[in-house]
Amino acid sequence: xxxxxxxxxxxxxxxxxxxxxxxxxxxxxxxxxxxxxxxxxxxxxxxxxxxxxxxxxxxxxxxxxxxxxxxxxxxxxxxxxxxxxxxxxxxxxxxxxxxxxxxxxxxxxxxxxxxxxxxxxxxxxxxxxxxxxxxxxxxxxxxxxxxxxxxxxxxxxxxxxxxxxxxxxxxxxxxxxxxxxxxxxxxxxxxxxxxxxxxxxxxxxxxxxxxxxxxxxxxxxxxxxxxxxxxxxxxxxxxxxxxxxxxxxxxxxxxxxxxxxxxxxxxxxxxxxxxxxxxxxxxxxxxxxxxxxxxxxxxxxxxxxxxxxxxxxxxxxxxxxxxxxxxxxxxxxxxxxxxxxxxxxxxxxxxxxxxxxxxxxxxxxxxxxxxxxxxxxxxxxxxxxxxxxxxxxxxxxxxxxxxxxxxxxxxxxxxxxxxxxxxxxxxxxxxxxxxxxxxxxxxxxxxx
Numbered sequence: 001x002x003x004x005x006x007x008x009x010x011x012x013x014x015x016x017x018x019x020x021x022x023x024x025x026x027x028x029x030x031x032x033x034x035x036x037x038x039x040x041x042x043x044x045x046x047x048x049x050x051x052x053x054x055x056x057x058x059x060x061x062x063x064x065x066x067x068x069x070x071x072x073x074x075x076x077x078x079x080x081x082x083x084x085x086x087x088x089x090x091x092x093x094x095x096x097x098x099x100x101x102x103x104x105x106x107x108x109x110x111x112x113x114x115x116x117x118x119x120x121x122x123x124x125x126x127x128x129x130x131x132x133x134x135x136x137x138x139x140x141x142x143x144x145x146x147x148x149x150x151x152x153x154x155x156x157x158x159x160x161x162x163x164x165x166x167x168x169x170x171x172x173x174x175x176x177x178x179x180x181x182x183x184x185x186x187x188x189x190x191x192x193x194x195x196x197x198x199x200x201x202x203x204x205x206x207x208x209x210x211x212x213x214x215x216x217x218x219x220x221x222x223x224x225x226x227x228x229x230x231x232x233x234x235x236x237x238x239x240x241x242x243x244x245x246x247x248x249x250x251x252x253x254x255x256x257x258x259x260x261x262x263x264x265x266x267x268x269x270x271x272x273x274x275x276x277x278x279x280x281x282x283x284x285x286x287x288x289x290x291x292x293x294x295x296x297x298x299x300x301x302x303x304x305x306x307x308x309x310x311x312x313x314x315x316x317x318x319x320x321x322x323x324x325x326x327x328x329x330x331x332x333x334x335x336x337x338x339x340x341x342x343x344x345x346x347x348x349x350x351x352x353x354x355x356x357x358x359x360x361x362x363x364x365x366x367x368x369x370x371x372x373x374x375x376x377x378x379x380x381x382x383x384x385x386x387x388x389x390x391x392x393x394x395x396x397x398x399x400x401x402x403x404x405x406x407x408x409x410x411x412x413x414x415x416x417x418x419x420x421x422x423x424x425x426x427x428x429x430x431x432x433x434x435x436x437x438x439x440x441x442x443x444x445x446x447x448x
Contacts, residue, residue: 002128006031007389008144010108010131012039014086015363015378016150017094018060020101022386025062031142032098033133035107039095040087042154047084048183049209052250053375054080060379063094070097080249107134111147111359112315125357132312146358146389148382149313153306153364160201160302162231162273162289170277176284177277177300181210184217192299195223199286199294201274202303203230203238204371205250208257210301215260226266227297229286233271235261269294308365317356326368327352327361334370346377346401348384360385376401 009019012034023030034041051058056077064074072093075081081089095102110132116124131142157179161167170177175192184190194217200210211228218224230238240254260266272294276287283296308325310318321331330351332338352360360366362381364373380401387395 002126002145005029005128005143005145007146007148008033008129008131008142010147010149011151011363012036012041012091012095012102012104013043013150013152013363014040014058014060014091014375015382016148017091017098017102018063018379019148019150019362019382019386020098021060021062021066021094022382023389024066024098024101026386026390026392028386028390030101031144032095032102033106033108033131033142034102034104037104038087038092039102040083040091042152043083043087043091045083045154046181047082047087048185049181050080050082050249051086052080052205052253054078057374057376058086059090060382062383063090066097067094072097105135108132108151108312109134109139110312110315111149113356114143118315118317129358146360147316148360148362148385149365150361150363150378150382151309151365153308156307156309157302158304158307160274160277160286160300160304162275167274167286168276169279173277173279173284173300176298177302179302181206181303182213182301184213190217193217193224194221196298197225197227197283197295198299198301199227199229199284199297200301200303201229201286202305203232204303204305205240205253206303207301208239208253210303211266212253212256212260214301215257215263215265218265227294228261228266228268229272229274229294230268230270231273235268235270305369305371306364307369308361316359317354318359318361319354321368324368324370326366326370327354329353330366331368331370334367336370336372346380346399348381348399349388349396350384352381352385358389 006029007023009016009030009032012032016032017039020030020032036042038044054077055075058081059074070093075089108131112130113124113127114130116127129144129147131144131147133140133142158164159166160170160177182189182193184193193214198214200207200214211226214224214226218226239258241251261268272288274286275289278285278287278293280296283298284300285296286294286300310325319328320326321328324331324335326334330347333345333347333351349360352362352366354360362385363378366381367373383400384396
């Protein structure tokens with residue numbers, strides 16, 4: 001019987017493991033499929049970055065209840081972990097506690113209905129899902145009563161190109177273009193930027209994080225230059241709300257970035273939408289749509305956001321908004337032209353459902369191309385989904401998440417979606433963003 005099959009959860013990141021904890025608490029069989037070799041594989045890839053949320057908001061309630069039985073000790077609520085600490089101190093123990101419900105080295109390559117492609121209507125809902133999985137031993141199929149895709153967006157960064165497509169020759173630039181916040185504690189990465197010219201493209205919190213770190217390097221390493229390339233005509237509210245931001249560490253990051261610009265460590269270029277990446281004497285030249293070139297640079301750090309990978313869902317009937325690539329009922333609630341993350345209403349199974357009954361996108365992937373996803377939001381999503389799958393419709397519809405009264409995001413909430421960013425974990429990773437707290441610049445105190 002279909003009801004006896006497990007719920008397949010794609011991704012062993014924060015939201016995927018929270019979903020497994022919720023389902024396990026309701027005695028529903030669950031199988032988490034993670035392509036990496038450990039919990040929070042993608043989170044670990046940005047392990048050097050510190051989150052804006054403290055531990056208080058990073059532990060899912062159901063996960064904590066499961067961990068409590070293992071003797072796990074919750075970190076101090078007021079501490080701000082790095083990605084590495086989040087993965088090592090919470091996600092890894094949670095995966096261990098879930099035991100054989102979690103499979104690593106299992107990459108999902110396709111999802112469909114058993115014996116039904118997306119065209120066939122007849123008795124579609126009476127057939128289980130079939131999840132195609134690639135492992136080190138080959139391919140196999142897993143049958144499931146429902147599927148929760150919490151695989152995140154980390155593997156699909158947006159390009160440098162200002163129109164959503166890769167700029168001309170972007171794909172041939174090799175290691176000179178990076179789509180990650182550089183880890184300057186790594187000597188190899190540091191040498192790539194020290195004494196050289198780096199262009200940072202993007203205006204979100206990942207870009208600010210990179211700018212602050214590179215500005216600190218410029219202070220120490222002569223010849224290091226940082227060029228900040230913005231698509232908008234002015235910096236505007238890019239630095240955020242500062243001291244008024246209810247996410248204190250995020251506000252502090254914006255202040256540090258502003259101070260670095262004012263101190264001359266960062267040169268700002270506005271109104272520039274890259275159309276071409278032109279090789280030049282072992283360096284790169286960014287060229288806009290009008291043929292205007294920037295000065296040659298040694299490296300480009302592209303931090304222009306992420307997008308969902310929907311390629312392995314081609315046989316699933318998805319109901320996605322045409323603009324955001326988010327579930328149709330969710331999209332109006334998260335439109336970055338209207339909302340900031342603090343003004344998004346808590347939502348659950350109803351808003352996350354698709355024409356394919358029993359299939360859900362959860363975590364940062366559910367937001368499509370909308371930015372600034374909160375871990376707390378993902379935990380509420382999967383609590384509701386688990387309740388719905390257990391037949392507890394009252395709990396599924398009940399809102400159990402309360403965000404700060406005035407919201408946790410500053411500014412109007414308006415953003416260019418092509419420049420929006422979030423730190424998204426693979427395997428369902430999500431987090432409010434980043435900001436290294438230990439980087440300081442020798443700038444006047446009043447600028448801080």
